[in-house]
Amino acid sequence: MALRDKQGRPLVAVTGMGVVTSLGQGKDATWAALTAGKSGIHRINRFPTEGLRTTIAGTIDFIDVEPFCAPMLSERLAMLAAEEAVGQSGLAQTAFPGALFIAVPPVEMEWPQREALAKASGQDGDVTYKDLLKAAATGEFKKWHDLFIFGTVADRVADKFGTKGSPISLSTACSSGATAIQLGVEAIRRGETDAALCIGTDGSVNPESLIRFSLLSALSTQNENPEGASKPFSKNRDGFVMGEGGAALVLENAESAKARGAKILGYVLGCGEKGDNFHRTRSSPDGSPAIAALKEALDDAGVTPDDIDYINAHGTSTPENDKMEAMSCTAVLGERMATLPISSNKSMIGHTLTAAGAVEAVMSLLTLSTGRIPPTINYQVPDPAIPLDVVPNVARDADVKYVLSNSFGFGGQNTCLVFGAEPKGA
Amino acid sequence: MRDVVITGIGIVSCAGEGLDVHLSALSGAPNTDSETFAPFPVHPVAALEWDRQIPKKSDQRQMEAWQKLGCYAAGLALDSAGVKEDAELKGRMQLIVSAGGGERDYAVDGQILSGLRNAENPGVFLNERLMGDLRPTLFLAQLSNLLAGNISIVHGVTGGSRTFMGEESSGVDAIRIARERIASGQDDIFLVGGAYNAERPDVLLIYEMGGFLWKKPYQPVGSRASDGGGMILGSAACFLVLESREHAEKRGAKALAAIAGVASDRSRREPGSIEKALHGLSKDLSGKPDVVISGATGVKGITDEEQAALKDIAPGAPVHATGDVIGHAMEAQAPAGVALAAGLIASNKASDALVTSVGHWRGEGALRIIKA
Numbered sequence: 001m002a003l004r005d006k007q008g009r010p011l012v013a014v015t016g017m018g019v020v021t022s023l024g025q026g027k028d029a030t031w032a033a034l035t036a037g038k039s040g041i042h043r044i045n046r047f048p049t050e051g052l053r054t055t056i057a058g059t060i061d062f063i064d065v066e067p068f069c070a071p072m073l074s075e076r077l078a079m080l081a082a083e084e085a086v087g088q089s090g091l092a093q094t095a096f097p098g099a100l101f102i103a104v105p106p107v108e109m110e111w112p113q114r115e116a117l118a119k120a121s122g123q124d125g126d127v128t129y130k131d132l133l134k135a136a137a138t139g140e141f142k143k144w145h146d147l148f149i150f151g152t153v154a155d156r157v158a159d160k161f162g163t164k165g166s167p168i169s170l171s172t173a174c175s176s177g178a179t180a181i182q183l184g185v186e187a188i189r190r191g192e193t194d195a196a197l198c199i200g201t202d203g204s205v206n207p208e209s210l211i212r213f214s215l216l217s218a219l220s221t222q223n224e225n226p227e228g229a230s231k232p233f234s235k236n237r238d239g240f241v242m243g244e245g246g247a248a249l250v251l252e253n254a255e256s257a258k259a260r261g262a263k264i265l266g267y268v269l270g271c272g273e274k275g276d277n278f279h280r281t282r283s284s285p286d287g288s289p290a291i292a293a294l295k296e297a298l299d300d301a302g303v304t305p306d307d308i309d310y311i312n313a314h315g316t317s318t319p320e321n322d323k324m325e326a327m328s329c330t331a332v333l334g335e336r337m338a339t340l341p342i343s344s345n346k347s348m349i350g351h352t353l354t355a356a357g358a359v360e361a362v363m364s365l366l367t368l369s370t371g372r373i374p375p376t377i378n379y380q381v382p383d384p385a386i387p388l389d390v391v392p393n394v395a396r397d398a399d400v401k402y403v404l405s406n407s408f409g410f411g412g413q414n415t416c417l418v419f420g421a422e423p424k425g426a
Numbered sequence: 427m428r429d430v431v432i433t434g435i436g437i438v439s440c441a442g443e444g445l446d447v448h449l450s451a452l453s454g455a456p457n458t459d460s461e462t463f464a465p466f467p468v469h470p471v472a473a474l475e476w477d478r479q480i481p482k483k484s485d486q487r488q489m490e491a492w493q494k495l496g497c498y499a500a501g502l503a504l505d506s507a508g509v510k511e512d513a514e515l516k517g518r519m520q521l522i523v524s525a526g527g528g529e530r531d532y533a534v535d536g537q538i539l540s541g542l543r544n545a546e547n548p549g550v551f552l553n554e555r556l557m558g559d560l561r562p563t564l565f566l567a568q569l570s571n572l573l574a575g576n577i578s579i580v581h582g583v584t585g586g587s588r589t590f591m592g593e594e595s596s597g598v599d600a601i602r603i604a605r606e607r608i609a610s611g612q613d614d615i616f617l618v619g620g621a622y623n624a625e626r627p628d629v630l631l632i633y634e635m636g637g638f639l640w641k642k643p644y645q646p647v648g649s650r651a652s653d654g655g656g657m658i659l660g661s662a663a664c665f666l667v668l669e670s671r672e673h674a675e676k677r678g679a680k681a682l683a684a685i686a687g688v689a690s691d692r693s694r695r696e697p698g699s700i701e702k703a704l705h706g707l708s709k710d711l712s713g714k715p716d717v718v719i720s721g722a723t724g725v726k727g728i729t730d731e732e733q734a735a736l737k738d739i740a741p742g743a744p745v746h747a748t749g750d751v752i753g754h755a756m757e758a759q760a761p762a763g764v765a766l767a768a769g770l771i772a773s774n775k776a777s778d779a780l781v782t783s784v785g786h787w788r789g790e791g792a793l794r795i796i797k798a
Contacts (some may be wrong), residue, residue, distance in 0.1 A: 109631070124453050128532075151596070190607075
């Protein structure tokens with residue numbers, strides 16, 4: 001088998017994968033629950049929810065960090081996922097032979113820290129930033145500088161795993177995880193590195209981040225039955241449910257992976273992306289940017305629409321995304337879409353935001369290796385405008401050789417990836 | 427590998443708007459505001475007529491200052507490259523933005539902090555106030571990738587966009603990855619850059635916690651160490667249009683300079699590590715610099731080490747600190763340094779420039795800019 005693709009570029013193999021979601025730690029735990037149709041969405045008990053329109057999320061409550069804040073939890077999730085992925089790959093745990101690309105949530109100081117600064121300032125009248133700055137000048141909060149700047153999670157992960165070069169921290173909103181993989185694929189194809197550690201992580205369910213999404217009317221408010229709230233492609237879908245997660249993939253030049261006798265778990269065959277200038281939070285009504293990204297991913301992978309056996313959907317459960325995604329997939333894959341399985345992991349783990357593209361990449365690769373398609377749960381009221389086979393409620397076995405995974409985000413971000421058990425023509 | 431040339435530059439800062447004013451500002455002291463955020467001086471951006479690059483008021487209203495600065499500079503860069511009106515070209519132009527995050531509503535934060543002190547149930551109080559007082563669209567002005575999103579909306583650059591984070595390093599790596607993608611033939615043309623708003627208390631707060639800020643009247647970057655050292659943040663934005671030489675020639679665009687190499691790494695910071703890192707990075711670039719544009723912060727120790735290293739790396743070459751022109755603009759610092767270097771080269775004042783980036787806390791980078 002040729003270890004280069006049709007364009008003469010090195011093939012990119014996946015040799016290690018790791019995942020943490022609200023369904024459990026480790027890809028086996030998440031996969032078992034996901035294929036059993038189990039939901040990880042529950043009532044939030046991390047902070048008081050009185051006064052909020054949404055009181056549910058797929059938070060990860062079995063991992064504690066100190067101080068508890070988004071960058072610390074995101075870092076921990078990244079570390080756990082990377083430990084699993086690098087461990088599976090058989091590469092050195094502390095001297096990873098390649099670059100780090102990591103999708104991290106944009107962080108900033110949180111309310112407990114602001115409160116501590118306000119208290120330390122001694123101001124007992126109206127608190128302003130002048131008071132916080134006065135407290136900062138004491139030098140007692142030095143550690144929080146490192147904690148709340150944007151490059152820190154990547155730096156710590158790079159330190160632990162000994163990745164090479166300047167680590168890339170990135171954000172493309174809800175397609176960030178897919179972009180991290182794309183950057184790794186490109187670096188290997190250009191021959192800059194034989195290995196890349198690609199991570200998406202997000203542990204940012206806190207009051208303010210939830211409220212921000214809530215104020216944009218992006219979240220489901222069906223709080224009564226948390227497990228039933230995320231219902232992608234259903235007629236009664238009303239928004240996404242925030243989730244937390246981390247996922248890591250070890251990508252390698254297939255040639256060097258084979259040379260060292262590594263087990264190849266699948267291939268990243270193609271990547272496609274396209275910007276959208278229609279609106280800050282909404283996609284072009286004609287779906288043209290998503291369609292362009294889908295086509296580019298297929299072209300880049302050297303496969304035709306007919307080769308795709310399954311789509312791991314972005315499937316957020318927002319009225320707009322699911323409609324746009326169905327329309328775009330139909331435009332590219334044609335009449336086959338009526339019978340082609342497409343399912344959304346987010347029905348069970350919620351929208352893991354920055355991590356989603358990476359988490360769903362791992363699930364796509366597990367579908368390739370096990371021949372099992374996780375369902376879209378909570379599918380009770382089909383949307384007549386979306387006549388798709390969403391693998392309703394129950395997992396299904398199928399012969400799957402090529403998977404398409406979609407990620408779309410605020411700010412006109414559209415990223416699609418194609419995974420294969422083997423390269424086409426192998 | 428294909429040559430990568432710079433065909434467009436857009437820059438705004440306390441020096442004003444456009445490359446020429448920034449080249450003139452290489453000598454003299456930058457405009458400094460020592461009052462507004464006393465005791466912290468900042469270099470405030472010059473007044474801009476937003477309408478000239480962001481025609482729709484509705485777009486302006488959706489953005490906070492850092493995004494407006496970035497959008498404005500991106501528009502200047504597209505104008506300078508002669509591509510502003512070419513919708514087809516902008517539709518396949520790739521975008522990499524180096525960004526932090528957006529500003530907060532300072533009055534709301536202050537009121538909430540004051541109220542939390544005596545709130546019967548602080549968690550519930552916080553929820554109610556945030557739900558009631560946060561502007562829904564503020565989130566979109568805060569999200570890191572929404573500078574890129576706004577550039578797509580305002581200027582129609584829609585090839586594909588990626589946002590890198592991670593303070594100073596993100597600026598270097600944005601240029602590095604864009605250059606590699608062009609050189610390898612993956613893509614033809616990029617808009618790359620960053621934006622920073624220094625005139626906001628929440629960023630001063632982060633760097634003051636770390637003890638990095640200069641709190642005395644303005645002194646040049648290179649002469650702060652003896653007085654404790656520190657950085658003065660500057661509001662600035664800089665975008666570059668990069669493309670393959672073939673692509674530029676084919677469309678008749680003038681190349682201002684070429685990017686011969688970009689090297690970046692992160693060293694474990696300890697005495698001597700910056701000197702060692704800069705020697706290593708500049709060796710990778712194998713240039714013979716006749717000018718240096720330094721991204722130095724003014725922070726004690728690392729700035730001294732950079733000065734020492736430059737004496738070996740570029741003996742006799744004049745060293746200009748970007749911080750003495752625009753202040754320290756964090757994610758936008760490396761793009762601005764490249765703009766200054768390209769400007770000197772395009773006006774025949776230099777032929778081989780070294781641009782350095784030593785992050786205030788982590789990350790080292792060096793870029794080599796040569797005649798096109």
